[in-house]
Amino acid sequence: xxxxxxREDLHLLMSEFYLKLLAxxxxxxxxxxTAKIDLGPHLLELVDFWEQILFDRGSYxxxxxQIHTDLxxxxxxxxxxxxxxxxxLNTTIDENFSGQIAxxxxxxALSIATVMKIKI
Numbered sequence: 001x002x003x004x005x006x007r008e009d010l011h012l013l014m015s016e017f018y019l020k021l022l023a024x025x026x027x028x029x030x031x032x033x034t035a036k037i038d039l040g041p042h043l044l045e046l047v048d049f050w051e052q053i054l055f056d057r058g059s060y061x062x063x064x065x066q067i068h069t070d071l072x073x074x075x076x077x078x079x080x081x082x083x084x085x086x087x088x089l090n091t092t093i094d095e096n097f098s099g100q101i102a103x104x105x106x107x108x109a110l111s112i113a114t115v116m117k118i119k120i
Contacts, residue, residue: 001096001097001098001099002097002098002099003097003098003099003100003101003102004054004093004097004099004101004102005101005106007047007051009096009097010046010047010050010051011016011043011044011047012045012096013050013092013096013097014047014050015043016044016050016095016096017088017089017090017092018031018039018042018043020041020088020091021084021085021088024084024088025070026080026081026084027081027084027085029075030071030075030077030081034074034075035071040044044113045060045062048060049062049064051103051107053105054101054104054105054108063083064112064116065116065119065120066120068116069119069120072120077116077120079117082113082116082117085113086110086113089105089106089109090106090109093105093106
């Protein structure tokens with residue numbers, strides 16, 4: 001298995017990841033009913049975000065913490081939500097990629113989730 005290398009890799013990863021998230025009723029309502037995401041544009045924003053984080057390039061400029069703080073005011077984001085999110089992300093990475101960047105993504109995701117849990 002190869003490592004994450006391109007925007008296309010990130011798009012594949014985010015698409016597969018969201019298939020899992022949206023199939024789980026314990027967390028899907030946050031995306032569907034609360035945030036009311038439009039999946040196509042949302043996936044592109046996620047690709048922009050991860051491209052910025054992993055490759056230090058891209059156009060993502062939003063405040064992720066503020067977005068999730070606002071969301072938490074509408075629907076409490078619980079420890080279980082973060083655990084589900086992180087588990088599906090790690091599983092999806094492991095199912096599709098292997099290497100330093102894939103491991104870095106898992107480490108960064110854990111760090112982001114930890115900071116969000118503390119700050120919101």
